[in-house]
Amino acid sequence: MNNNYFFALGLMSGTSLDGVDIVYVKFKRNDYSFFEILQAETIPYSIEWKQQLQNAIHFSSDELKKLDISYGKYLASLINNFVFNYKIEELAFVASHGHTILHEPDKGITLQIGYGNEIAKLTKQKVVCDFRTQDVKLGGQGAPLVPIGDELLFSNINYCLNLGGFSNVSYHNKVSRIAFDICPVNIVLNLYANKLGLEYDASGEIASKGTINKVLLEKLNQLEFYQKNPPKSLGLEWVQQQILPLIDSLEKDVSNVLRTFVEHVAMQISSVLEDSKSVLITGGGVFNVFLIDRIKCYTNVKIVKASNNLINYKEALIFAFLGVLKIDNQINCLKSVTGASQNHSSGIVFLP
Numbered sequence: 001m002n003n004n005y006f007f008a009l010g011l012m013s014g015t016s017l018d019g020v021d022i023v024y025v026k027f028k029r030n031d032y033s034f035f036e037i038l039q040a041e042t043i044p045y046s047i048e049w050k051q052q053l054q055n056a057i058h059f060s061s062d063e064l065k066k067l068d069i070s071y072g073k074y075l076a077s078l079i080n081n082f083v084f085n086y087k088i089e090e091l092a093f094v095a096s097h098g099h100t101i102l103h104e105p106d107k108g109i110t111l112q113i114g115y116g117n118e119i120a121k122l123t124k125q126k127v128v129c130d131f132r133t134q135d136v137k138l139g140g141q142g143a144p145l146v147p148i149g150d151e152l153l154f155s156n157i158n159y160c161l162n163l164g165g166f167s168n169v170s171y172h173n174k175v176s177r178i179a180f181d182i183c184p185v186n187i188v189l190n191l192y193a194n195k196l197g198l199e200y201d202a203s204g205e206i207a208s209k210g211t212i213n214k215v216l217l218e219k220l221n222q223l224e225f226y227q228k229n230p231p232k233s234l235g236l237e238w239v240q241q242q243i244l245p246l247i248d249s250l251e252k253d254v255s256n257v258l259r260t261f262v263e264h265v266a267m268q269i270s271s272v273l274e275d276s277k278s279v280l281i282t283g284g285g286v287f288n289v290f291l292i293d294r295i296k297c298y299t300n301v302k303i304v305k306a307s308n309n310l311i312n313y314k315e316a317l318i319f320a321f322l323g324v325l326k327i328d329n330q331i332n333c334l335k336s337v338t339g340a341s342q343n344h345s346s347g348i349v350f351l352p
């Protein structure tokens with residue numbers, strides 16, 4: 001055993017409901033910039049779990065309490081399997097984001113299920129969870145929480161850009177960390193790829209064969225959201241109200257839609273990135289070769305190549321890191337990002 005290092009598990013279940021991401025990470029004592037992802041796996045949801053998590057928004061508070069416990073038991077079983085399969089012997093704690101069921105921070109509500117007490121009991125590990133509630137209590141949005149990880153784990157990089165359902169960015173301006181959603185990405189590209197019977201447009205092949213609809217492109221770029229200053233965020237409702245009707249009224253050909261939307265994304269992303277700065281890009285959109293090429297056409301940024309583990313598991317890694325900060329009683333929620341009344345150390349610790 002080397003006392004300079006310690007090991008943690010990070011668990012994240014994202015909005016896309018593809019599964020639970022688990023990472024086993026090596027951290028260094030007294031050096032927050034060090035991390036190494038040793039093992040990583042996504043455990044896909046069964047149809048039953050997917051349905052339950054999707055429907056839970058309509059559950060009564062008693063039903064939610066039951067789900068909190070049964071989902072906690074489920075996470076515990078995934079952790080036990082992971083520890084067994086990868087022969088993990090050293091583990092300081094588990095940090096679990098859980099799954100977000102309710103999130104209306106302006107009404108003081110945020111709920112991530114997966115009861116930590118259940119996980120601690122069944123895994124016999126120290127567990128840190130419930131990272132968002134305290135921030136909402138302090139008047140913050142309870143999200144995004146990843147930027148503190150960007151700040152401390154990737155301090156040598158100017159921009160951390162995520163290309164998921166939506167694209168978001170975080171960077172340090174002259175005074176503090178800034179983070180915001182830039183524009184929709186895969187949530188829109190997938191919808192149109194689905195019309196061709198595809199899950200997504202692999203490598204952006206179909207988009208690359210389409211033609212730009214200039215009127216549509218201009219109208220997309222003129223949407224009011226893009227003129228607003230951060231902090232700002234996007235949701236599915238906005239896409240349904242502002243983006244889809246616009247596309248459908250102006251372009252019928254799917255490859256032209258994909259081509260035009262890729263151009264829109266590339267233009268919006270490049271408009272927030274300053275030339276010659278470094279950018280770490282993560283999220284599944286990294287594999288859209290055509291989109292990355294288009295971004296490169298508009299900017300002179302230096303793209304830092306991320307490993308596949310980092311591309312796919314950065315959020316789970318950062319929740320493990322938020323656990324490290326909580327256990328060390330250090331700030332893990334930034335008021336400059338969430339709008340809370342103060343910076344604070346968030347999360348609840350459960351002992352086995």
Ligand SMILES: Nc1ncnc2c1ncn2[C@@H]1O[C@H](COP(=O)(O)OP(=O)(O)OP(=O)(O)O)[C@@H](O)[C@H]1O
Binds near residue numbers: 200202203
């Ligand atoms: N080879 C590929 N070519 C093009 N696109 C890809 C490829 N692989 C993955 N993607 C895109 O990435 C998406 C998955 O990305 P990711 O897992 O980051 O999304 P997410 O978890 O829904 O995002 P978030 O929760 O951060 O919004 C896929 O749905 C698809 O659109």
Ligand SMILES: CC(=O)N[C@H]1[C@@H]2OC[C@@H](O2)[C@@H](O)[C@@H]1O[C@H](C)C(=O)O
Binds near residue numbers: 143145147
């Ligand atoms: C409430 C909640 O679960 N929000 C998630 C969600 O998924 C993406 C986006 O919306 C982000 O705000 C957040 O997660 C990331 C990991 C965050 O907190 O940084």
